[in-house]
Amino acid sequence: xxxxxxxxxxxDPEKCTARRLERFDRxxxxxxxxxxxxxxxxxxxxxxxxxxxxxAEGLDTLVxxxxxWESAEExxxxxxxxxxxxxxxxxxxxxxxxxxxxxxTAEALxxxxxxxxxxxxxxxxxxxxxxxxxxxxxxxxxxxRYGECADSSEVVAVQDDYxxxx
Numbered sequence: 001x002x003x004x005x006x007x008x009x010x011x012d013p014e015k016c017t018a019r020r021l022e023r024f025d026r027x028x029x030x031x032x033x034x035x036x037x038x039x040x041x042x043x044x045x046x047x048x049x050x051x052x053x054x055x056a057e058g059l060d061t062l063v064x065x066x067x068x069w070e071s072a073e074e075x076x077x078x079x080x081x082x083x084x085x086x087x088x089x090x091x092x093x094x095x096x097x098x099x100x101x102x103x104x105t106a107e108a109l110x111x112x113x114x115x116x117x118x119x120x121x122x123x124x125x126x127x128x129x130x131x132x133x134x135x136x137x138x139x140x141x142x143x144x145r146y147g148e149c150a151d152s153s154e155v156v157a158v159q160d161d162y163x164x165x166x
Contacts, residue, residue, distance in 0.1 A: 003125065018106070040062050
């Protein structure tokens with residue numbers, strides 16, 4: 001699966017996971033929205049949750065947004081593709097460790113790969129980060145359960161189980 005990132009460059013370059021993904025040839029960065037290929041856009045403001053059914057539709061490109069949380073909604077609106085939100089997952093990165101839904105670009109892409117049944121690819125993507133394996137371990141059960149769902153509504157039902165426990 002191809003991983004692409006629309007990169008706005010408004011975060012600290014030293015902490016930017018998208019730039020590190022590019023440096024290690026794990027993702028392709030685009031500074032122009034027109035250059036971003038059509039695919040599954042990981043959009044935290046999307047109406048539907050990501051599910052294995054999105055992969056079954058033949059989409060083999062994942063697109064993440066690398067921008068500040070404040071500008072994510074505006075940036076996502078102009079992206080072409082199938083917009084999907086990631087379900088409940090917990091961050092493992094040092095800045096947002098343990099916080100739900102506050103994933104880095106690398107964590108978001110790895111989560112999507114895992115939900116699509118590409119666990120080995122997710123591990124490879126996170127290899128350049130010392131906390132990468134921790135992300136997959138922390139979220140092992142929810143990622144497995146989301147990956148077993150048939151569609152977005154089942155993913156939301158599983159997510160509701162986790163949110164009820166919070």
